[in-house]
Amino acid sequence: MTVRMFLGSEPVTAVAPDDRGLAYGESLFETMRAHRGTLPWWTAHMARLRHGAERLAMPLPDVAHMHAAARELLDGADGVLKLQLTRGGGVRGYAPDMDAPPFWMLSVHSLPPHADALAVIWCETTLASQPRLVGLKHGNRLEQVLAATEVRAVQANEGLMRDAAGNVIAATSANLFALIDGRWQTPALDACGVAGVMRGWLLAHADAQVTSLAPDDIDGADAVFLCNAVRGILPVRRLDARVWSQVRPEIRALQSALAQAHPGFDASMEAS
Amino acid sequence: MTVRMFLGSEPVTAVAPDDRGLAYGESLFETMRAHRGTLPWWTAHMARLRHGAERLAMPLPDVAHMHAAARELLDGADGVLKLQLTRGGGVRGYAPDMDAPPFWMLSVHSLPPHADALAVIWCETTLASQPRLVGLKHGNRLEQVLAATEVRAVQANEGLMRDAAGNVIAATSANLFALIDGRWQTPALDACGVAGVMRGWLLAHADAQVTSLAPDDIDGADAVFLCNAVRGILPVRRLDARVWSQVRPEIRALQSALAQAHPGFDASMEAS
Numbered sequence: 001m002t003v004r005m006f007l008g009s010e011p012v013t014a015v016a017p018d019d020r021g022l023a024y025g026e027s028l029f030e031t032m033r034a035h036r037g038t039l040p041w042w043t044a045h046m047a048r049l050r051h052g053a054e055r056l057a058m059p060l061p062d063v064a065h066m067h068a069a070a071r072e073l074l075d076g077a078d079g080v081l082k083l084q085l086t087r088g089g090g091v092r093g094y095a096p097d098m099d100a101p102p103f104w105m106l107s108v109h110s111l112p113p114h115a116d117a118l119a120v121i122w123c124e125t126t127l128a129s130q131p132r133l134v135g136l137k138h139g140n141r142l143e144q145v146l147a148a149t150e151v152r153a154v155q156a157n158e159g160l161m162r163d164a165a166g167n168v169i170a171a172t173s174a175n176l177f178a179l180i181d182g183r184w185q186t187p188a189l190d191a192c193g194v195a196g197v198m199r200g201w202l203l204a205h206a207d208a209q210v211t212s213l214a215p216d217d218i219d220g221a222d223a224v225f226l227c228n229a230v231r232g233i234l235p236v237r238r239l240d241a242r243v244w245s246q247v248r249p250e251i252r253a254l255q256s257a258l259a260q261a262h263p264g265f266d267a268s269m270e271a272s
Numbered sequence: 273m274t275v276r277m278f279l280g281s282e283p284v285t286a287v288a289p290d291d292r293g294l295a296y297g298e299s300l301f302e303t304m305r306a307h308r309g310t311l312p313w314w315t316a317h318m319a320r321l322r323h324g325a326e327r328l329a330m331p332l333p334d335v336a337h338m339h340a341a342a343r344e345l346l347d348g349a350d351g352v353l354k355l356q357l358t359r360g361g362g363v364r365g366y367a368p369d370m371d372a373p374p375f376w377m378l379s380v381h382s383l384p385p386h387a388d389a390l391a392v393i394w395c396e397t398t399l400a401s402q403p404r405l406v407g408l409k410h411g412n413r414l415e416q417v418l419a420a421t422e423v424r425a426v427q428a429n430e431g432l433m434r435d436a437a438g439n440v441i442a443a444t445s446a447n448l449f450a451l452i453d454g455r456w457q458t459p460a461l462d463a464c465g466v467a468g469v470m471r472g473w474l475l476a477h478a479d480a481q482v483t484s485l486a487p488d489d490i491d492g493a494d495a496v497f498l499c500n501a502v503r504g505i506l507p508v509r510r511l512d513a514r515v516w517s518q519v520r521p522e523i524r525a526l527q528s529a530l531a532q533a534h535p536g537f538d539a540s541m542e543a544s
Contacts, residue, residue, distance in 0.1 A: 003289045015287035015294060017275045017377060022287060023356065024413035025297025031364070056414070057421065082364060084295065092303070092354060092381045094413060094420035094444055105289060109364045128400035129436060132418055140412035141296035141366060142328070146404055148366035149329065164401060172366055 002108045004073050007088065008101030009065060019103055020096060021086030027139030028052040029084045030197075033230050034108070035264035037076035041229060042067060044197045049085065052136040058087055059102050066104065073106050078264065080109040080230050086139070111230075115157060116247065117237035118226060120171070122215065123147040123159035127169050129191035137194050147172045158226055160218070160239070163192050168213045174228040175199035177208060178221035179250055184208035185217075198227040201261065206254055223248040232258055232265045274380045276345050279360065280373030281337060291375055292368060293358030299411030300324040301356045302469075305502050306380070307536035309348035313501060314339060316469045321357065324408040330359055331374050338376065345378050350536065352381040352502050358411070383502075387429060388519065389509035390498060392443070394487065395419040395431035399441050401463035409466050419444045430498055432490070432511070435464050440485045446500040447471035449480060450493035451522055456480035457489075470499040473533065478526055495520040504530055504537045 005012045021027035030045040039045070046063050053060040070081050084107075088100035125147040133140070143161070151159040151172060158171045169187050170176055175196040177186045186203070188210050189195055202208055218224060223244060224236040233255045235247045259266035277284045293299035302317040311317070318335050325332040342353050356379075360372035397419040405412070415433070423431040423444060430443045441459050442448055447468040449458045458475070460482050461467055474480055490496060495516060496508040505527045507519045531538035 005289065015289060015291070017277065017287060017379065019287070019294065020417075022291065022294045022299075022358075023301075023411070024417055025411055026414060026417050027294075029295075056418075080364065086294075092352065092379075094416040095424045096417060096421065107289065107364075125404055126402075128402040130398075130400040130415065132397055133414060138414060139295070139297055140414045142298060142405060142410060142412045143402065144366040145292075145296055145298050145368060146328075149368065152367045 002073060004069055004106045006061065006069070006104050009062060015105075016089045016103065018089040018091075019086055020088065020090050021084065021103065021139055024094065025139035025141070026056070026058075026096065027084055027086040028056070028058070029082060029137055029139065031230055032081045032083070033111075033262065033264040034074050034077065034079050034081045035262070036078060037071060037074040039067070039070060039081060040262045040264065041197055041201075044200060045083075045229070048137065048195070048197060049083070052138060053085070055132070055136060056138070057098065058085070061085070061102055061104050066106075070106050073108055077108065079111055082107045082109060084139075115231065115234055118157040118234050119238045120158045120160060120226070120236050121151060121154060121156045121240055123150050123161050123172070125150060125161065126164050127161050127192040129163055131191055134191050134193065135189055135195040144172045162215070166214065168215060168218055169193040171226045174226035174231070174234065177202065177225050177227065178213065178218050179223040179248065180217060180221050184250075185211050185213060187211070187213050196227065197229040198232070201258070202227060202254070205257060205261070223251055225251055274345060276341055276378045278333065278341070278376050281334060287377075288361045288375065290361040290363075291358055292360065292362050293356065293375065293411055296366065297411035297413070298328070298330075298368065299356055299358040300328070300330070301354060301409055301411060303502055304353045304355070305383075305534070305536040306346050306349065306351050306353045307534070308350060309343060309346045311339070311342060311353060312534045312536060313469055313473075316472060317355075317501070320409065320467070320469060321355070324410060325357070327404070327408060328410070329370065330357070333357070333374055333376050338378075342378050345380055349380065351383055354379045354381060356411075387503065387506055390429040390506050391510045392498070392508050393423060393426060393428045393431045393512055395422050395433050395444065397422060397433065398436050399433050399464040401435055403463055406463050406465065407461055407467040416444045434487070438486065440487060440490055441465040443498045446498035446503070446506065448490075449474065449497050449499065450485065450490050451495040451520065452489060452493050457483050457485060459483070459485050468499065469501040470504070473530070474499060474526070477529060477533070495523055497523055
């Protein structure tokens with residue numbers, strides 16, 4: 001893992017043992033698709049990060065500095081750029097030091113393999129409802145870890161998660177769209193779930209509706225795809241016993257639009 | 273902060289940047305009161321840690337090694353010994369490497385000042401219900417961080433947290449007991465909250481009942497105290513507008529029993 005670490009505006013060489021991201025998951029992160037050393041959706045990722053920092057009352061490092069450091073670390077490559085931001089150090093106890101300089105870390109990872117026909121399961125682990133954290137890509141991710149462990153146990157590609165009332169919310173690391181009665185629908189994120197950057201792009205560029213969805217709605221959908229900012233639009237081929245044997249032209253149309261909007265996804269379509 | 277770090281059985285000098293405690297809060301911790309270099313309740317803390325590791329399917333380091341390292345780090349002192357245990361390193365993505373050696377870290381902190389008359393508030397931040405994580409002292413603590421921020425904003429000593437349905441669960445860093453109709457009662461932890469080691473001791477040694485409690489039950493109680501394994505039994509003097517002007521003999525009796533069971537709390541009573 002190629003990595004750079006900073007405390008406030010200064011480079012550092014190690015994670016502090018008293019880092020509050022390590023102690024309490026008091027952190028936010030963004031995972032971005034890089035294309036030839038650029039981050040085409042940097043602005044959208046920073047908008048979400050800034051929103052998260054405001055809601056957690058965490059200071060945000062200088063955005064131009066983070067961008068320059070990310071570009072330097074990428075050094076022209078394709079790949080995945082992960083940015084983690086924590087509250088920084090602090091004394092023992094839950095109350096944070098609001099004046100501590102934030103810790104931030106950049107790391108570059110290889111692109112995941114292209115996938116065009118996901119096998120997906122229903123996870124047993126549910127998402128708890130927490131209005132104060134909904135939508136944020138924060139560092140409290142044990143629910144996703146437990147659900148991802150379920151997914152790997154059966155060698156599926158992804159898993160769908162519901163809230164305690166049974167509403168469908170998202171996959172473990174992706175948002176979800178279903179084609180129902182001729183229109184794309186995606187779950188409302190009122191009390192749990194992460195408001196993905198790719199979901200945001202789709203809501204702005206596709207004819208899609210935010211609504212509440214039950215598992216039966218997904219089973220009855222004409223098409224289903226998962227999406228995130230690293231992997232793009234991923235058609236679901238199988239959801240437990242339900243099979244969608246063909247990738248619908250409505251999905252291909254969205255993938256084409258995405259490839260025009262973000263050149264990283266154009267390259268991945270060529271490779272497939 | 274005096275600190276020692278280990279990966280599996282080997283000492284290390286830094287937190288790995290890919291540590292999954294840092295990435296996702298995939299961790300557990302125990303905070304123990306040390307007395308003259310000893311940890312009188314080590315066994316109870318290890319029982320909870322082992323239970324947490326089993327539920328998260330995380331490997332547990334050798335308990336005797338952890339104990340010896342903790343004793344060495346304490347070097348005869350009084351204080352607070354914190355043990356953090358994480359999944360260790362891993363690739364990007366929520367699915368953990370089940371074979372990764374666990375990272376663990378010991379740190380020694382000064383004892384908090386003795387408190388005998390807490391001023392407590394009701395926090396607005398609620399605790400989300402998550403049956404897969406209830407009871408564990410895991411590293412996903414943003415709810416407590418947000419609630420502790422509320423507490424500090426009004427310069428209170430602690431804050432009580434409710435679940436989404438309004439049931440009283442706990443304080444931000446302590447469990448809660450209320451004297452109602454002549455008997456100690458403490459909230460059931462069926463879907464949220466941490467099952468504290470001190471709470472466990474009280475349930476074993478006091479005539480106490482686990483039940484569901486509403487805010488009105490607390491306001492109407494004849495006495496209320498908070499408790500944790502570092503600070504012992506802390507009488508509540510004020511809860512928003514409600515005042516308990518005297519510390520009841522029932523609380524003093526429990527504090528005396530505690531001082532006999534754990535010599536660290538005997539010393540703190542002498543100091544008060």
